[in-house]
Amino acid sequence: MTTAHDYAQAHARQFEQALFELLAIPSISTLSEHANDVERAAQWLIAHMNRIGLHPEIHRRAGSQPLIYAEWLGAGDTAPTILLYCHYDVQPATLEDGWDTPPFTPTVRDGKVYARGAVDSKSHVVAHLSAIEAMLATGQCPVNIKLLFEGEEETDSSHIFEFVRQNPQKLRADVCILSDGSMPDQHQPTLVYGLRGIITMDFVITSPQRDLHSGHYGGTVHNPIQAMTEILAQLHTPDGRVTIPHFYDAVRPITPEERTLWSPVADWIEREWRAVANAPMPWGEPDFALHERIGARPTLEINGIAGGFWGEGFKTVLPHKAWAKISCRLVPDQDPIAIGQAVKAHLLSLVPPTVRGEVRFLESGAPGVVIDPTTPPIQALIRAYEKGWGVKPLLNRDGGSIPVIAAFQQHLDAPIILMPFGYKGCGAHSTNEYMVLDMFHKGIATAIHFHQLFSMMK
Amino acid sequence: MTTAHDYAQAHARQFEQALFELLAIPSISTLSEHANDVERAAQWLIAHMNRIGLHPEIHRRAGSQPLIYAEWLGAGDTAPTILLYCHYDVQPATLEDGWDTPPFTPTVRDGKVYARGAVDSKSHVVAHLSAIEAMLATGQCPVNIKLLFEGEEETDSSHIFEFVRQNPQKLRADVCILSDGSMPDQHQPTLVYGLRGIITMDFVITSPQRDLHSGHYGGTVHNPIQAMTEILAQLHTPDGRVTIPHFYDAVRPITPEERTLWSPVADWIEREWRAVANAPMPWGEPDFALHERIGARPTLEINGIAGGFWGEGFKTVLPHKAWAKISCRLVPDQDPIAIGQAVKAHLLSLVPPTVRGEVRFLESGAPGVVIDPTTPPIQALIRAYEKGWGVKPLLNRDGGSIPVIAAFQQHLDAPIILMPFGYKGCGAHSTNEYMVLDMFHKGIATAIHFHQLFSMMK
Numbered sequence: 016m017t018t019a020h021d022y023a024q025a026h027a028r029q030f031e032q033a034l035f036e037l038l039a040i041p042s043i044s045t046l047s048e049h050a051n052d053v054e055r056a057a058q059w060l061i062a063h064m065n066r067i068g069l070h071p072e073i074h075r076r077a078g079s080q081p082l083i084y085a086e087w088l089g090a091g092d093t094a095p096t097i098l099l100y101c102h103y104d105v106q107p108a109t110l111e112d113g114w115d116t117p118p119f120t121p122t123v124r125d126g127k128v129y130a131r132g133a134v135d136s137k138s139h140v141v142a143h144l145s146a147i148e149a150m151l152a153t154g155q156c157p158v159n160i161k162l163l164f165e166g167e168e169e170t171d172s173s174h175i176f177e178f179v180r181q182n183p184q185k186l187r188a189d190v191c192i193l194s195d196g197s198m199p200d201q202h203q204p205t206l207v208y209g210l211r212g213i214i215t216m217d218f219v220i221t222s223p224q225r226d227l228h229s230g231h232y233g234g235t236v237h238n239p240i241q242a243m244t245e246i247l248a249q250l251h252t253p254d255g256r257v258t259i260p261h262f263y264d265a266v267r268p269i270t271p272e273e274r275t276l277w278s279p280v281a282d283w284i285e286r287e288w289r290a291v292a293n294a295p296m297p298w299g300e301p302d303f304a305l306h307e308r309i310g311a312r313p314t315l316e317i318n319g320i321a322g323g324f325w326g327e328g329f330k331t332v333l334p335h336k337a338w339a340k341i342s343c344r345l346v347p348d349q350d351p352i353a354i355g356q357a358v359k360a361h362l363l364s365l366v367p368p369t370v371r372g373e374v375r376f377l378e379s380g381a382p383g384v385v386i387d388p389t390t391p392p393i394q395a396l397i398r399a400y401e402k403g404w405g406v407k408p409l410l411n412r413d414g415g416s417i418p419v420i421a422a423f424q425q426h427l428d429a430p431i432i433l434m435p436f437g438y439k440g441c442g443a444h445s446t447n448e449y450m451v452l453d454m455f456h457k458g459i460a461t462a463i464h465f466h467q468l469f470s471m472m473k
Numbered sequence: 474m475t476t477a478h479d480y481a482q483a484h485a486r487q488f489e490q491a492l493f494e495l496l497a498i499p500s501i502s503t504l505s506e507h508a509n510d511v512e513r514a515a516q517w518l519i520a521h522m523n524r525i526g527l528h529p530e531i532h533r534r535a536g537s538q539p540l541i542y543a544e545w546l547g548a549g550d551t552a553p554t555i556l557l558y559c560h561y562d563v564q565p566a567t568l569e570d571g572w573d574t575p576p577f578t579p580t581v582r583d584g585k586v587y588a589r590g591a592v593d594s595k596s597h598v599v600a601h602l603s604a605i606e607a608m609l610a611t612g613q614c615p616v617n618i619k620l621l622f623e624g625e626e627e628t629d630s631s632h633i634f635e636f637v638r639q640n641p642q643k644l645r646a647d648v649c650i651l652s653d654g655s656m657p658d659q660h661q662p663t664l665v666y667g668l669r670g671i672i673t674m675d676f677v678i679t680s681p682q683r684d685l686h687s688g689h690y691g692g693t694v695h696n697p698i699q700a701m702t703e704i705l706a707q708l709h710t711p712d713g714r715v716t717i718p719h720f721y722d723a724v725r726p727i728t729p730e731e732r733t734l735w736s737p738v739a740d741w742i743e744r745e746w747r748a749v750a751n752a753p754m755p756w757g758e759p760d761f762a763l764h765e766r767i768g769a770r771p772t773l774e775i776n777g778i779a780g781g782f783w784g785e786g787f788k789t790v791l792p793h794k795a796w797a798k799i800s801c802r803l804v805p806d807q808d809p810i811a812i813g814q815a816v817k818a819h820l821l822s823l824v825p826p827t828v829r830g831e832v833r834f835l836e837s838g839a840p841g842v843v844i845d846p847t848t849p850p851i852q853a854l855i856r857a858y859e860k861g862w863g864v865k866p867l868l869n870r871d872g873g874s875i876p877v878i879a880a881f882q883q884h885l886d887a888p889i890i891l892m893p894f895g896y897k898g899c900g901a902h903s904t905n906e907y908m909v910l911d912m913f914h915k916g917i918a919t920a921i922h923f924h925q926l927f928s929m930m931k
Contacts, residue, residue, distance in 0.1 A: 211688060215787045224751040229774045230669060230873030233802050234713070234766035235746060237756035240775040240797075241709065248706035251699065255692070288693060293682040298695035298827045308692035316687045317698040318790055323777035324798060329673045329835050331800055331874075332776055339698075340782060342789055344691050369756045377787050415688030 019149040019156075019463045027456055030145040031128070033063060034455065037103070037137050038121040038130040044080055044104035044167045053166050056103050057081040060140070060164060067148040069162065079174040080104060080166030084185075087151070088159045095470055096159035098188035098429065100419065101140045101195065102168035105132035106444050113446040126452050133450035134437035139194040140164060142436055142455055146462035157470035161188055165419075168195075172419055179422040190392040190469065191423050194462075196435035197443065199287050201451055204400040205280060207433045208388045209310055209412030210420065212345035214355040214380035215318075218362055219338045220246070222370040226323075229333040236333055237369035240322040243337040246365045246372070250315055255299040257315045257343075259361045262354065267347045267385070269311050276388060280409045281306050287439070310412030313383075314344045315358065344383075344414060351380030381421040384431070385412065392430045395468040403461030434465070477614075477921045480607040485914055488603040489586070491521060492913065493579040495561070495595050496588040502538055502562035502625045511624050514561050515539040518598070518622060525606040527620065537632040538562060538624030542643075545609070546617045553928055554617035556646035556887065558877065559598045559653065560626035563590035564902050571904040584910050591908035592895035597652040598622060600894055600913055604920035615928035619646055623877075626653075630877055637880040648850040648927065649881045652920075654893035655901065657745050659909055662858040663738060665891045666846045667768055667870030668878065670803035672813040672838035673776075676820055677796045678704070680828040684781075687791040694791055695827035698780040701795040704823045704830070708773055713757040715773045715801075717819045720812065725805045725843070727769050734846060738867045739764050745897070768870030771841075772802045773816065802841075802872060809838030839879040842889070843870065850888045853926040861919030892920070 023030070042056035043049040057073060057080070064071045064085055071085035083103075088096070108118035108131035116122040118131040143162075150156035163186070165175050179186060198205040220239040227236065250258055257263070269277075284306040288297065299308045322337030324330035341362075343354055359374040366372030386393060388410055400408040423431055436458030442448045481488070500514035501507040515531060515538070522529045522543055529543035541561075546554070566576035566589035574580040576589040601620075608614035621644070623633050637644060656663040678697040685694065708716055715721070727735075742764040746755065757766045780795030782788035799820075801812055817832040824830030844851055846868055858866040881889050894916030900906045 213688070213789070215789075222752045223749075225749075227750055228873060229772075229776055229800060230671075230802060231767065231871070232746070232750050233772040233774045233872060234757045234770050235755050235763050236750050236752045238775055240778050241705065244702040244705040244775070244778075245709075247699065247702040251703075288690070291681075291683075292685055292690050292694050294680045294694045294827065295829060296827050297693050299692045305693050309689065312692050314687075314691040316691045316789075316791060317696055317702070317781070318687055318788060319781035319783040319792075320698045320702075320795065321779050321783035323775070325777040325779035325796065329798060329800070330776060331671070331673075331774075333774060334777075337778065338783065340787060342687060342787070344688060369752065369754055371753060413689070414691060415686060 017153050019153045020460060022149040022153050023459050031452060034138060034141040035121040037141060038132055039119055041119045042104050043107050044170045046107055053080045053104055057083060057166055060103060063144060068151045074178060076174050082174055082178055083164040085162045086160065090157055090159045094158055095189040096161060097190050097192055098161045098186055099143055099192045099194060100163045101143060102136050102165040103140050104166045104169050106169055115447055127449040128452060129447055129449045131448055133448050134441035135443035136195045138450040138455050139436055142458040143194060143462055145459045149463060158466045161186060175419060176422045179426050183426045186427055188429050191427060191429050191431045192434050193417060194434040196433060197437040197439045197441060198435055199283050199439055201438040201454055203406055204404045204408035205411050206396055206400060206408045207413045208393060208410055209385035211414050211416055212351055212381040212383040213342055213416040214345065214351040215342040215377045216355065217338060217375045217377060218341055219336060219373045220370050221336045223335055226335050227333040229331040232333050238333055239337040239370055240334060242367060242370045243339060247317060247339060249365055254301055259357050261357050265348045266313060269307060276410055280411045309414035311346055313346050313349055316342050318342055346383040347385050349383065351382055355380060381416055381418055384420055384424060386430055390430060391472040392432050392469060395465055395472055396432050398468050399461050399465035402464045403457045475611050477607040477611045478918060480611050481917050489910060492596060492599040495599060496579040496590055497577055499577045500562050501565050502628045504565055511538045511562055515541060515624055518561060521602060525602065526609045532636060534632050540632055540636055541622040543620045548615055548617045552615060552617055553647040554619060555648050555650055556619045556644055557601055557650045557652060558621045559601060560594050560623040561598050562624045562627050564627055573905055585907040586910060587905055587907045589906055591906050592899035593901035594653045596908040596913050597894055600916040601652060601920055603917045607921060616924045619644060633877060634880045637884050641884045644885055646887050649885060649887050649889045650892050651875060652892040654891060655895040655897045655899060656893055657741050657897055659896040659912055661864055662862045662866035663869050664854055664858060664866045665871045666851060666868055667843035669872050669874055670809055670839040670841040671800055671874040672809040673800040673835045675796060675833045675835060676799055677794060677831045678828050679794045681793055684793050685791040687789040690791050696791055697795040697828055698792060700825060700828045701797060705775060705797060707823055712759055717815050719815050723806045724771060727765060734868055738869045767872035769804055771804050771807060774800050776800050804841040805843050807841060809840055813838060839874055839876055842878055842882060844888055844890065848888060849930040850890050850927060853923055853930055854890050856926050857919050857923035860922045861915045
């Protein structure tokens with residue numbers, strides 16, 4: 016009997032060919048002149064999905080890129096159902112940005128395919144469609160499948176948020192798989208079982224009614240830049256703790272068991288920190304290792320600041336205004352709204368009577384999420400990666416935030432797992448983005464293994 | 474006998490006409506496409522000066538606008554010599570900026586002439602040439618005259634700095650008059666007998682080697698914006714004193730006599746502060762009145778700050794770098810270089826080992842200056858304004874800096890006085906700049922009075 020894995024091996028070149036075809040379409044969702052290309056990519060996917068036995072629907076909304084939904088329920092009522100999310104749109108790219116080859120002419124060198132979207136995230140789309148093709152063609156698909164392919168992940172995901180909110184029954188599944196992202200090393204798979212949430216805000220200080228000449232008024236007006244620094248400097252202790260009252264009240268502690276489970280990733284994270292961040296020395300809460308500070312500890316970050324004249328040369332302005340962009344990364348069980356209000360109240364309490372202060376929230380925020388790594392979907396995922404990569408994967412909690420997760424968490428009653436096939440060196444959002452073709456094929460094998468293992472666990 | 478004052482009254486319309494002619498030439502020194510217009514303004518001045526009996530020279534340097542020098546030494550060796558400095562270049566202006574009438578079509582409304590350069594500073598140029606014309610035409614010029622008219626005050630005064638340095642003999646005089654600037658009220662002349670100096674610098678903090686994703690690294694890197702605020706927040710005490718060691722060591726105290734002499738200006742300055750600055754409340758050293766904080770106390774000001782993302786929306790960047798523009802306004806007898814070094818040393822001492830810090834000086838700086846208000850030139854100036862305006866002038870120390878003063882102080886052994894004819898409401902550098910024609914004529918009378926009074930004092 017031909018297995019799904021045999022089929023995948025036999026069709027490796029065809030799968031790559033499909034990937035290259037999709038990579039050749041510049042489906043840049045952030046540039047309106049490429050709207051037709053995003054549509055072309057959607058039509059390519061529809062045709063490809065029909066060919067392998069899926070029958071997708073396109074969901075459209077005014078001003079939005081096509082959202083593709085497909086389901087195959089041939090495994091029957093007793094089999095588990097998976098919901099898979101990927102995105103097929105890409106970041107902008109032009110040869111002039113510094114690419115060695117045209118970004119929409121997929122080019123293979125040293126076992127890597129160079130093209131915009133190679134790792135973020137068309138390899139994930141095509142790897143999953145290839146795995147499904149292999150399972151369906153060989154009559155060995157042990158799970159029911161629901162697919163959701165987004166065409167505006169790089170711009171504004173509001174369409175998919177609405178779709179998820181309005182279709183919880185249609186999307187009902189036993190597990191939600193988000194397949195995107197990168198592991199720190201191409202030979203050592205690392206699975207993310209937690210992500211931080213986020214809340215963002217603008218903080219504005221104004222003082223004089225207009226920009227002043229610093230000679231004519233300096234010494235009599237509380238300079239808003241100075242007042243801003245005096246306020247912001249009070250938000251951390253010298254050892255990096257956030258000073259906002261009640262900031263840490265709800266933070267879920269790291270249990271000794273989790274600390275043990277998680278610790279194998281420490282050296283990888285520290286190595287990556289040296290390679291990428293490479294600050295003079297690490298900073299932060301001394302009681303926590305680097306990977307714990309990133310994955311399990313909340314932060315308050317000043318993402319931007321501006322005021323007065325900051326260009327070449329000098330202007331002796333005593334400015335009207337200074338402003339800062341502040342975000343908090345959140346962990347379970349911090350409530351984004353409560354933390355936002357606590358930060359706002361504390362900021363305003365620090366504003367002296369010599370200036371005016373204002374806090375504005377920018378988005379509703381998203382909570383942090385941790386998936387219990389002992390539950391069946393994660394256990395199936397660990398074993399699938401071990402089979403696919405030939406190495407036992409490490410477990411990690413990542414410090415970033417994936418907004419669409421919040422929609423899945425809120426409206427779908429199913430565990431969520433992340434299934435990345437790329438690695439960080441592939442340069443998502445950067446020039447000369449690539450995908451390692453070996454990782455693409457390991458991804459296909461891992462996806463097939465996951466479906467087989469998960470179906471047996473249910 | 475026709476006096477110089479009679480002549481000036483009889484020729485009031487001609488003097489205005491000359492002013493309007495000069496105002497019609499857009500001598501914008503900051504825009505290279507107006508280089509020919511600056512040249513045209515210089516040629517207009519040459520012709521006008523020749524007509525009234527002065528015989529100017531043009532001094533040129535590659536890349537510089539014409540510097541006009543003229544002398545009339547007909548008062549003889551026993552008479553005093555005055556050196557007068559004005560500038561004839563102007564700031565940019567277009568109707569689209571929000572002018573009610575074209576900025577280079579001088580328009581009279583309600584006794585004011587509206588045009589770019591009206592108060593800053595062509596009225597000063599033409600008022601002085603008119604006073605000299607009146608004195609020469611009536612044979613009543615009691616002083617020898619040296620004129621220096623600059624065409625690049627609004628851009629880069631390096632040419633005049635070099636000229637002063639190279640020609641101390643040629644420019645030798647008993648008093649240097651800088652005629653520019655504004656008094657706080659058009660009916661109450663206020664004479665500036667002191668100015669603050671300045672030293673400027675860039676302060677840069679870097680931490681990670683490149684911009685990072687605040688999710689992936691937040692909590693492990695000392696954010697350079699945060700480090701910057703933590704350093705800058707330490708530079709002032711809560712009551713507004715600068716914390717730099719030795720910052721105040723050389724500051725010349727205000728004597729009780731000076732405090733009395735100076736105090737009549739207090740109400741004017743406070744009124745102006747309320748009208749223009751209008752911060753929620755004044756700030757600064759509590760032991761000093763507002764006018765003293767501005768005129769006699771040094772400051773450390775953050776003129777600009779930037780780092781990360783500060784535009785509309787939000788980017789979760791943990792930036793590579795933050796930078797600030799810092800200036801100190803200086804008073805006698807602070808040395809700009811010593812203060813600059815003290816600030817630099819203190820800033821660098823506050824940089825923690827988690828980030829890197831760098832201080833770069835932008836210019837060589839200028840010292841503060843105070844002219845003893847009991848000396849003959851100031852006494853002549855006080856009486857000249859009293860005659861010209863019909864009101865006893867107030868005395869004030871201004872908080873700004875006039876760079877060319879440093880060159881005069883360093884290379885010319887003569888007292889320096891400031892002779893403004895405009896007032897702050899005239900809107901120098903702003904839209905709908907104007908000069909009150911009554912102030913223009915009072916300026917002509919005041920200049921004639923000054924020369925007469927000064928010649929009698931010598």
